[in-house]
Amino acid sequence: MAAGHPELPMRHRQRRLKVGITILFVIYVVVAVAGDRLAPRREFLPFFSWSLFSNIPNRRSTFELYIHRVNHEVYDEPKNFYELPEHFHAARRRVSTISKSVKAVGRALAFGDHAADRLRAVLEDQLLAERLSIDYEITRVVFRPLDRLHTGELIRRETVGRFVAERPVREASQ
Amino acid sequence: MTGRIARTINRLLRGSDLTVPRWSLHQQMFERAVLIVQVYYVITLFMLYERSRRMAGLNLLAETLDPLWPVAWLDAVGLGPGGTMLAHLALVAGVLGILCWHMLWVRVLVSIALLQFVAVSNSFGWMGHGFHSWFWISVALWFLPAGRDAPVGATRATRMRFLIGFSAAPGLFLLFYSLSGAYKVAHAIVGLFTDDISGFAPRAMATTLAWRTFETSSEPLWAPLIIHNPLLGWPLYLGLYYVEFFAILTLFRPRLHKIWGLLMIAFHIGTFLFLEITFPEHVLINGLFLVLSPFALGLTDWRRALGALPIIGLPFRPVRVRRWSLRSETAPGSIPDHAQ
Numbered sequence: 001m002a003a004g005h006p007e008l009p010m011r012h013r014q015r016r017l018k019v020g021i022t023i024l025f026v027i028y029v030v031v032a033v034a035g036d037r038l039a040p041r042r043e044f045l046p047f048f049s050w051s052l053f054s055n056i057p058n059r060r061s062t063f064e065l066y067i068h069r070v071n072h073e074v075y076d077e078p079k080n081f082y083e084l085p086e087h088f089h090a091a092r093r094r095v096s097t098i099s100k101s102v103k104a105v106g107r108a109l110a111f112g113d114h115a116a117d118r119l120r121a122v123l124e125d126q127l128l129a130e131r132l133s134i135d136y137e138i139t140r141v142v143f144r145p146l147d148r149l150h151t152g153e154l155i156r157r158e159t160v161g162r163f164v165a166e167r168p169v170r171e172a173s174q
Numbered sequence: 175m176t177g178r179i180a181r182t183i184n185r186l187l188r189g190s191d192l193t194v195p196r197w198s199l200h201q202q203m204f205e206r207a208v209l210i211v212q213v214y215y216v217i218t219l220f221m222l223y224e225r226s227r228r229m230a231g232l233n234l235l236a237e238t239l240d241p242l243w244p245v246a247w248l249d250a251v252g253l254g255p256g257g258t259m260l261a262h263l264a265l266v267a268g269v270l271g272i273l274c275w276h277m278l279w280v281r282v283l284v285s286i287a288l289l290q291f292v293a294v295s296n297s298f299g300w301m302g303h304g305f306h307s308w309f310w311i312s313v314a315l316w317f318l319p320a321g322r323d324a325p326v327g328a329t330r331a332t333r334m335r336f337l338i339g340f341s342a343a344p345g346l347f348l349l350f351y352s353l354s355g356a357y358k359v360a361h362a363i364v365g366l367f368t369d370d371i372s373g374f375a376p377r378a379m380a381t382t383l384a385w386r387t388f389e390t391s392s393e394p395l396w397a398p399l400i401i402h403n404p405l406l407g408w409p410l411y412l413g414l415y416y417v418e419f420f421a422i423l424t425l426f427r428p429r430l431h432k433i434w435g436l437l438m439i440a441f442h443i444g445t446f447l448f449l450e451i452t453f454p455e456h457v458l459i460n461g462l463f464l465v466l467s468p469f470a471l472g473l474t475d476w477r478r479a480l481g482a483l484p485i486i487g488l489p490f491r492p493v494r495v496r497r498w499s500l501r502s503e504t505a506p507g508s509i510p511d512h513a514q
């Protein structure tokens with residue numbers, strides 16, 4: 001970046017270097033902020049805005065994964081994915097990538113995004129591939145975090161999509 | 175007029191920390207910076223090497239990807255051959271990085287390899303950001319002078335250009351924290367006038383932690399402490415906003431580099447204890463580029479550091495600012511350990 005040009009005076013070259021660095025910083029901020037508002041994934045990779053835990057809504061709206069049936073085991077009430085660690089390795093890992101995947105699919109379904117099918121295929125491949133047949137739904141839930149933690153209360157719950165993930169016998173665990 | 179504006183901006187950015195030029199320490203600063211760059215590329219090799227194994231088996235990790243633009247080519251070549259190519263790129267770039275980091279094209283190649291891994295790891299339907307900063311540091315290092323003389327620093331001009339180029343790395347990293355802080359402060363201000371909870375409110379941290387438990391169904395070690403005693407989290411959250419928001423300012427106040435690096439590491443320890451989120455790459459970057467900052471060499475006076483703190487340091491600033499000298503910072507006859 002700063003190679004060559006021995007004829008330039010030292011001070012001038014240093015100033016040019018500082019200007020170059022400043023331009024990089026400005027470009028980064030502009031693209032990152034634009035991505036946060038405009039990009040489908042809130043980011044024009046690799047310009048991330050670093051807006052993490054900035055917004056603290058009183059009522060949180062998000063998407064969650066609920067399971068109706070695993071193979072022949074049917075549940076009276078759909079179970080949250082995390083309640084089935086005996087079926088899904090991912091449910092034991094307790095990492096945010098699970099909720100991020102579910103939210104990506106939920107948003108795509110809710111807004112009719114053409115990427116929904118592909119995102120759903122990735123989700124089934126990454127989270128649900130351990131069983132032959134799974135009946136699941138993506139649910140939008142609205143809640144007050146502290147209230148839900150203390151009492152389990154949800155303000156609203158609605159299904160945005162219900163699907164069956166089928167795997168060939170040789171690939172699934174059972 | 176322009177000169178006056180420049181001086182005003184300079185004074186605002188640097189506060190009372192008018193401690194440069196410290197000519198007597200520039201050689202040591204340069205040597206420290208070179209060492210940090212070398213360590214960065216050694217760790218980069220370690221990271222690329224470790225990931226190359228997963229890339230070689232990419233077709234076993236996933237049947238379907240939602241590839242981001244840097245790895246859109248995987249759709250054309252397939253995950254098997256694509257993973258093999260990525261693994262080779264990682265190994266070649268990583269090894270060249272430790273051997274020839276002084277060559278610009280090698281630094282660019284390392285950045286390309288890192289970007290490929292950032293893109294692959296985010297092509298599974300979700301976005302994670304732990305590795306972004308490590309990639310961006312590699313981009314910032316493009317500003318280092320190129321050529322065989324660069325690591326030797328044969329002339330003062332080369333050393334100065336190296337140090338300025340090097341400063342882009344901590345600068346960019348601190349900018350990320352300031353961006354994060356700016357978003358938090360903006361949302362907190364909006365929250366004061368809406369139904370949302372302001373980040374300045376006493377229960378802001380407790381609410382955030384409660385929400386997080388539903389994201390991962392996790393039980394972070396220290397989260398219940400704050401959830402059941404929200405007031406305990408108030409000063410922690412306000413402190414976090416302060417440290418993040420003013421992070422970029424500390425680039426111009428080298429007295430604060432070490433303390434800001436330690437605060438940021440403490441913050442990431444906190445994200446683990448309270449949220450069960452870890453940022454190991456960020457801990458490394460803070461340790462290397464801030465705690466070991468070459469620009470902080472010889473700056474040991476804690477009272478002056480107190481005065482350099484943004485805003486809250488104002489009452490502690492000396493009325494008359496003295497230029498830096500080794501003698502003014504240390505007891506007569508002694509040289510700071512880390513400046514030797």
